[in-house]
Every structure is written in structure tokens, then in C-alpha cells.
Amino acid sequence: SQQGEEDPQALSIQEGENATMNCSYKTSINNLQWYRQNSGRGLVHLILIRSNEREKHSGRLRVTLDTSKKSSSLLITASRAADTASYFCAPLGNNRLAFGKGNQVVVIP
Amino acid sequence: DADVTQTPRNRITKTGKRIMLECSQTKGHDRMYWYRQDPGLGLRLIYYSFDVKDINKGEISDGYSVSRQAQAKFSLSLESAIPNQTALYFCATSDFGGPANTGELFFGEGSRLTVL
Numbered sequence: 001s002q003q004g005e006e007d008p009q010a011l012s013i014q015e016g017e018n019a020t021m022n023c024s025y026k027t028s029i030n031n032l033q034w035y036r037q038n039s040g041r042g043l044v045h046l047i048l049i050r051s052n053e054r055e056k057h058s059g060r061l062r063v064t065l066d067t068s069k070k071s072s073s074l075l076i077t078a079s080r081a082a083d084t085a086s087y088f089c090a091p092l093g094n095n096r097l098a099f100g101k102g103n104q105v106v107v108i109p
Numbered sequence: 110d111a112d113v114t115q116t117p118r119n120r121i122t123k124t125g126k127r128i129m130l131e132c133s134q135t136k137g138h139d140r141m142y143w144y145r146q147d148p149g150l151g152l153r154l155i156y157y158s159f160d161v162k163d164i165n166k167g168e169i170s171d172g173y174s175v176s177r178q179a180q181a182k183f184s185l186s187l188e189s190a191i192p193n194q195t196a197l198y199f200c201a202t203s204d205f206g207g208p209a210n211t212g213e214l215f216f217g218e219g220s221r222l223t224v225l
Contacts, residue, residue, distance in 0.1 A: 031212065033214075035214075040219065043152075043199070043216045045214065
């Protein structure tokens, strides 16, 4: 399946620490996207990495992509309490985005 | 105003009732989607539409129907609601085929449906 699978599915860290989430997928992709969802709200696009890119940065976010291993990671540096949310990876292949089950991150003040 | 607007935001109904969830967008995107979110199951695609004359089934279309009334409007209907359709429903649009063409999705705030 194309669906992304996040790991770990739940993460609890102290404010100021880094949070790292991993995502694996099974088919070839055009790009891979990460989304964030605050409790009960709509998903918001965070960052996109194309299949020919290996690393990308946006503010405190760093995403990597290893197409040979069909995996991606999202790093949030210097986490804040406001980063508490669920994070979803979504590989784009065959013109469709397929969401994983999400990774719940809790940042403790 | 939100780019993707869903109504109603919350709805409680009874088994067997017909329910319509509406979605409108000001993004100017051709592609629109309906997803369902259940705890622990992530987002699952119900239906999607690439333009006004195009409707496609997603992973879990049984028990649902859609209507694309205009480029900006995409409605989801439950003809006879059942309790296991209790979920959070999201409408989304995509920039696929547009200038950016990344496939990025823009979500509404969701419609929480409870079927008793």
C-alpha cells in the first residue's frame, strides 16, 4: 500500500527537546508531505519534500527522504508546548496522497 | 474567512436519517476530496472529484454519495445514517494541476457527525 506509516505513534518530550518522527511507505512517490493536526481541527500542511530531494528545512522543521529505504523523517527542533499535535506523513504517488495513522506528539512545558 | 468551509461543524442525528455535509472553497482548485477520520485509523478517502463532471470513489464509499454542484462546492450525503458512520469528516482541496502542482491538500475545519 502507498499509505505512510508513522513511527513512533506517540511521543512525549520536554519543551526545548527535539522531536523526531519517522515514516515508511511502500511504493514509488512523486513527493512526500507532512501535515499537522491540532486536536479536532483540520490538517495543515507543514512541509513537502520531492522525490529527488534528500533534505529540506523550514524554520524549526527538518525533513529527510531516503527513497532507497522508502522512508522519511521529520525533526522538530527546540520543541514548544504549542507543537503538541498529531503529525501525519502522506506520500504522493499515482496522483493520490495516502495518509498514515498519525503520530501524536505531546510537548510538556 | 477560511479558504475551505464546511457546514455544519457539528451534527447529531438518528439512525436512518439523511444527512448532508457541505463544503465550499475559495482556493479556485479543481480537485476536491472528502475524508473520514476515526480514532486510531487515520484519514480514509471517501470520494474525490477532479472537476465538476468528475466523481470518483475512494477507499470507503459505501453508504455515502457526493455531488459536485460547482467548482467551489462539493457535498457529501449519507442517505440513511448508521452509528458506525459517527466520525469526523474533512473536506479538502488540492492544487494538483495548478501552478504549484504539488498535490498539497488544504483542509476544512471538519464536520463532527454523531449518529445515535
